[in-house]
Amino acid sequence: MKLQLALFSSLFLNAYFYFCLFLHHHQPPPSLGWTGSAAAEAEAVAAIDCSGHGRAFLDGVLAAGGLPVCECNKCYHGSDCSRLLHDCPADVDSGDPLFLEAYWQQQAASSAVVVSGWHRMTYSTNGKDYISIELEKHIRILHQAVGNAVTDGKFIVFGSGSAQLINALVYALSPSNASSSPASVVASVPYYPFYKKQTNLFETREYGWGGTTATWANASVSSATNVIEFVTSPNNPDGLFKQPVLGTSAVIFDYAYYWPHYSPILDPADEDVMLFTNSKISGHAGSRFGWAVIKDEGVYERTAKYLSLNTMGVSRDTHLRVLKLIKVMIAEKGGEGDIFEFGYRTLKARWSKLHELVSSSSRFSLQQHSAQHCNYFRAIRDPSPGNAPSRANEEEDHTYAWLKCEWKEDEDCHEALRKGSIISRAGALFEADSRYTRLSLIKTQDDFDLLLKRMQPLVSQEATASS
Amino acid sequence: MKLQLALFSSLFLNAYFYFCLFLHHHQPPPSLGWTGSAAAEAEAVAAIDCSGHGRAFLDGVLAAGGLPVCECNKCYHGSDCSRLLHDCPADVDSGDPLFLEAYWQQQAASSAVVVSGWHRMTYSTNGKDYISIELEKHIRILHQAVGNAVTDGKFIVFGSGSAQLINALVYALSPSNASSSPASVVASVPYYPFYKKQTNLFETREYGWGGTTATWANASVSSATNVIEFVTSPNNPDGLFKQPVLGTSAVIFDYAYYWPHYSPILDPADEDVMLFTNSKISGHAGSRFGWAVIKDEGVYERTAKYLSLNTMGVSRDTHLRVLKLIKVMIAEKGGEGDIFEFGYRTLKARWSKLHELVSSSSRFSLQQHSAQHCNYFRAIRDPSPGNAPSRANEEEDHTYAWLKCEWKEDEDCHEALRKGSIISRAGALFEADSRYTRLSLIKTQDDFDLLLKRMQPLVSQEATASS
Numbered sequence: 001m002k003l004q005l006a007l008f009s010s011l012f013l014n015a016y017f018y019f020c021l022f023l024h025h026h027q028p029p030p031s032l033g034w035t036g037s038a039a040a041e042a043e044a045v046a047a048i049d050c051s052g053h054g055r056a057f058l059d060g061v062l063a064a065g066g067l068p069v070c071e072c073n074k075c076y077h078g079s080d081c082s083r084l085l086h087d088c089p090a091d092v093d094s095g096d097p098l099f100l101e102a103y104w105q106q107q108a109a110s111s112a113v114v115v116s117g118w119h120r121m122t123y124s125t126n127g128k129d130y131i132s133i134e135l136e137k138h139i140r141i142l143h144q145a146v147g148n149a150v151t152d153g154k155f156i157v158f159g160s161g162s163a164q165l166i167n168a169l170v171y172a173l174s175p176s177n178a179s180s181s182p183a184s185v186v187a188s189v190p191y192y193p194f195y196k197k198q199t200n201l202f203e204t205r206e207y208g209w210g211g212t213t214a215t216w217a218n219a220s221v222s223s224a225t226n227v228i229e230f231v232t233s234p235n236n237p238d239g240l241f242k243q244p245v246l247g248t249s250a251v252i253f254d255y256a257y258y259w260p261h262y263s264p265i266l267d268p269a270d271e272d273v274m275l276f277t278n279s280k281i282s283g284h285a286g287s288r289f290g291w292a293v294i295k296d297e298g299v300y301e302r303t304a305k306y307l308s309l310n311t312m313g314v315s316r317d318t319h320l321r322v323l324k325l326i327k328v329m330i331a332e333k334g335g336e337g338d339i340f341e342f343g344y345r346t347l348k349a350r351w352s353k354l355h356e357l358v359s360s361s362s363r364f365s366l367q368q369h370s371a372q373h374c375n376y377f378r379a380i381r382d383p384s385p386g387n388a389p390s391r392a393n394e395e396e397d398h399t400y401a402w403l404k405c406e407w408k409e410d411e412d413c414h415e416a417l418r419k420g421s422i423i424s425r426a427g428a429l430f431e432a433d434s435r436y437t438r439l440s441l442i443k444t445q446d447d448f449d450l451l452l453k454r455m456q457p458l459v460s461q462e463a464t465a466s467s
Numbered sequence: 468m469k470l471q472l473a474l475f476s477s478l479f480l481n482a483y484f485y486f487c488l489f490l491h492h493h494q495p496p497p498s499l500g501w502t503g504s505a506a507a508e509a510e511a512v513a514a515i516d517c518s519g520h521g522r523a524f525l526d527g528v529l530a531a532g533g534l535p536v537c538e539c540n541k542c543y544h545g546s547d548c549s550r551l552l553h554d555c556p557a558d559v560d561s562g563d564p565l566f567l568e569a570y571w572q573q574q575a576a577s578s579a580v581v582v583s584g585w586h587r588m589t590y591s592t593n594g595k596d597y598i599s600i601e602l603e604k605h606i607r608i609l610h611q612a613v614g615n616a617v618t619d620g621k622f623i624v625f626g627s628g629s630a631q632l633i634n635a636l637v638y639a640l641s642p643s644n645a646s647s648s649p650a651s652v653v654a655s656v657p658y659y660p661f662y663k664k665q666t667n668l669f670e671t672r673e674y675g676w677g678g679t680t681a682t683w684a685n686a687s688v689s690s691a692t693n694v695i696e697f698v699t700s701p702n703n704p705d706g707l708f709k710q711p712v713l714g715t716s717a718v719i720f721d722y723a724y725y726w727p728h729y730s731p732i733l734d735p736a737d738e739d740v741m742l743f744t745n746s747k748i749s750g751h752a753g754s755r756f757g758w759a760v761i762k763d764e765g766v767y768e769r770t771a772k773y774l775s776l777n778t779m780g781v782s783r784d785t786h787l788r789v790l791k792l793i794k795v796m797i798a799e800k801g802g803e804g805d806i807f808e809f810g811y812r813t814l815k816a817r818w819s820k821l822h823e824l825v826s827s828s829s830r831f832s833l834q835q836h837s838a839q840h841c842n843y844f845r846a847i848r849d850p851s852p853g854n855a856p857s858r859a860n861e862e863e864d865h866t867y868a869w870l871k872c873e874w875k876e877d878e879d880c881h882e883a884l885r886k887g888s889i890i891s892r893a894g895a896l897f898e899a900d901s902r903y904t905r906l907s908l909i910k911t912q913d914d915f916d917l918l919l920k921r922m923q924p925l926v927s928q929e930a931t932a933s934s
Contacts, residue, residue, distance in 0.1 A: 042581035104584035114509035117571035117578025
């Protein structure tokens with residue numbers, strides 16, 4: 001009887017082990033192949049504790065223990081980034097979209113990608129003009145899903161960030177005929193300073209920087225005059241929707257911020273030349289990836305030729321990664337992991353806090369926008385047209401605070417903030433009044449928290465002149 | 468007794484299962500964390516059978532089954548690339564370095580890299596001017612290990628392939644003073660056509676294409692004349708070591724092929740401006756990564772400024788991957804997995820076969836080089852100076868065959884090959900005699916095998932005029 005019980009137990013255990021070994025795999029079997037060591041390495045680096053004020057990267061400088069060091073957020077230091085530097089200025093200068101880093105940490109499993117050693121070594125791609133077919137296809141799907149741009153019947157080119165495309169498009173829209181006068185590249189104040197800086201550096205016999213639209217509006221711009229107008233909408237820095245003002249044929253619409261985390265989505269844009277950057281969509285500024293949507297075949301071909309002779313297209317490693325990111329954004333649309341919802345909530349909360357603080361004093365003012373219905377959030381939240389629109393349908397632009405110093409003595413607003421240990425981007429850089437300065441709200445939470453901390457004493461001060 | 472035997476067997480099986488389940492893991496435990504699904508996906512794609520004549524990529528177009536399709540080598544087709552197209556021409560036009568694909572497939576485990584969703588999202592890098600500190604450090608280590616360039620005390624900039632750096636360096640070496648005459652960019656025949664094509668497209672008031680050095684050699688080039696001379700050494704297409712011929716101060720040394728798989732390594736190069744491309748080192752042309760080694764700080768700063776305003780540096784995804792590739796190349800140096808040894812053996816074997824075939828007829832001839840000692844292979848194979856040098860120390864350049872058509876009627880060698888279903892790169896593109904054409908030996912094995920097959924009947928023909 002004992003023997004039988006033992007045998008029975010043993011057989012039961014046999015069955016259990018057999019089940020564990022061969023049947024109990026709902027998920028695919030764990031990878032033990034060639035990806036194993038890369039996966040283990042990545043997980044080890046991701047597990048490094050940087051106190052929530054930094055992160056370690058696979059290609060970071062190595063610490064004594066052989067693992068990469070923590071790279072800390074501004075003003076934090078120490079091996080685990082736990083120490084806040086005393087008297088460190090709040091840096092809200094750049095438009096570095098790090099507010100989305102937390103989103104991708106939440107999407108760790110779905111957004112990771114393994115690059116094999118032999119991934120796309122060739123110069124060529126499966127699509128023409130150094131374009132990956134799947135990536136182009138998913139970019140069109142993304143625009144369709146968000147409803148911010150019409151891409152049907154238009155060409156798409158990829159650039160190493162929209163930075164590269166700015167000049168490529170200027171080249172493509174300039175007269176190819178040597179006898180024509182060179183094109184003048186213009187923008188309306190306040191405008192993104194990079195347009196001017198880049199055009200000045202790469203100026204050729206075919207084009208050059210032509211100044212602001214205000215200087216052209218009074219002159220008669222005939223159709224024979226070659227003018228290329230940049231229109232950023234919503235605008236950087238002030239968030240306003242913009243339209244071309246000169247009525248010339250060559251317009252580059254820069255829609256970097258026409259995404260639901262930053263802006264209400266009205267009608268889908270349907271312009272001849274439209275510029276987008278993944279830096280401001282997924283937040284991967286370091287990947288250097290942007291695209292242009294182009295209607296005219298000749299303009300497309302000239303742009304593609306420029307990109308071919310400049311860099312022979314964008315890194316195929318980046319193609320692979322951006323495809324994965326865009327797939328996640330599409331798959332999570334309308335659900336718990338919607339990146340636009342995440343981004344909107346984050347920026348809205350930041351804006352509200354800043355707005356409250358600034359409103360408590362007469363020293364500063366912020367730009368005001370009328371709230372507008374956002375087709376994107378209405379579509380995903382409120383499919384039934386009979387429902388009363390929820391508050392979230394009413395959106396404003398929260399990317400940058402375009403701060404105005406109201407006190408007489410604060411003529412240079414950037415400088416007034418600097419004295420209060422806040423690094424902003426001076427209005428003068430946008431060719432605007434120096435009473436204005438730009439505060440970036442899209443950096444890390446630490447950057448934003450420090451901004452509020454440094455703003456507090458500034459709004460509490462009394463005006464020396466007006467008191 | 469039967470019961471005892473059954474119990475014994477059952478217990479034995481339990482012990483075996485237990486061993487399998489819990490003890491039989493010499494390797495680290497399988498990763499089941501956030502990298503798991505990306506790893507499984509990558510392994511599934513890598514396992515797709517493309518008959519050795521193609522490969523599937525993670526971002527490939529999807530087949531009906533949901534997995535990416537095989538992307539076949541030229542002339543192969545079918546869902547598993549197993550079918551050779553009849554009458555397909557041998558395409559040996561481009562310098563696509565696919566001969567190294569097999570190397571990285573062998574190094575699958577060590578060369579894979581996992582990119583997390585939150586990897587380096589920021590515009591900035593840990594080093595200045597959009598440079599990753601670890602990558603720059605490993606580039607210096609690689610040059611030291613190979614012995615092909617002196618980098619001590621010099622600056623390094625990264626570009627999206629050497630393509631981007633060509634124009635960046637031309638810009639940096641041109642007079643910044645508007646009153647100076649523009650710089651003329653020149654090269655000696657036969658030269659890499661991209662120099663001219665790119666310079667013509669991006670020509671500014673500061674520089675333009677100046678033609679070949681031959682047209683300048685007779686004129687008196689005074690020190691006041693701004694000339695920027697490209698020197699490619701070993702040269703593309705003919706593999707010869709080259710020196711500047713005009714004696715002007717601004718020279719860009721393009722060392723794309725000064726690596727042991729292509730060329731004997733003599734002394735380490737120690738020039739003021741040196742250009743390298745990872746496309747021809749690891750073979751990852753699609754990653755778009757190159758670098759320049761620059762002595763003068765002013766030239767470095769102007770180059771960095773150009774790169775900053777052109778693309779804001781190179782994709783940080785590419786930084787990460789190239790670091791991994793370079794680490795493998797350094798770690799495997801001198802061992803079984805030495806990439807330079809692999810590359811040298813592969814190209815040497817191809818060259819020998821082509822040489823043998825071409826030598827069997829009077830129709831064609833190939834460039835001849837005197838074999839030279841290679842410091843790299845001597846160092847790794849023959850550390851004792853007393854030993855007789857092995858054959859492998861004697862190296863020639865095997866990158867491209869610079870083929871000459873010797874028959875009177877074959878005035879256009881490119882065309883003569885085209886009639887025989889071989890696509891080569893015409894000598895005229897290098898501004899050389901049309902009796903010359905370039906055959907690339909660095910593409911896939913399929914491309915090379917087809918080249919031999921198509922050459923065979925050509926060398927067997929008899930000359931109509933001379934017979």
